[in-house]
Amino acid sequence: MVFAHDTETALQAAATLVNSEDDDGDTLSSVADLDEFFERFEFTGRHDRDRAELDAVRALRPALRTLLTSERDQAVEIVNEMLAAARAVPRLVRHDRFDWHLHAVDAQAPLATRIVVETAMAMIDVIRADELSRLALCSDDDCNGVVVDLSRNRSRRFCSTSCGNRNAVAAYRARQASSG
Secondary structure, X not given: OOOOHHHHHHHHHHHHHHOOEEOOEEOOOOHHHHHHHHHXXXXXXXXXXXXXXXXXXXXXXXXXXXXXXXXXXXXXXXXXXXXXXXXXXXXXXXXXXXXEEEEOOOOOOOHHHHHHHHHHHHHHHHHHOOOHHHEEEXXXXXOOOEEEOOOOXXXXXXXXXXXXXXXXXHHHHHHHHHHO
């Protein structure tokens, strides 16, 4: 494990949220999609399950993309702004099956606020460890997805299995064409 569980989960959730909108469509277009996102990343606390909450969460995508793809100094500025705007006060909490970890806003704060703060708190760990190289854009020339590389050997290059498979097939076909 590169980072603590809550840091890794927050980074993966942020990247999934950012990548939920691309040229092929939007995978976060309904309240049911938001419910699935909420459950998948094991968010706790308030979840309104309505269109207003969905719209607020979807509106986070550009800011989170900027944060996840920023250079270190810019990321520091963005993190500080996000935490100040949310009046975040970090505290240790333990709940459900999770041991001690950080929360920085009340569990009853809107989901969009909690996502921003959890992402900003995760980025603190990334910045302090000087590990921003673990965040990148997808290596697929036709994709603009964000990649969170938590592998030991820093080998993750694609945002999804689809992008990885598409590139593997293209490389295979190129090899076949050049050898035949």
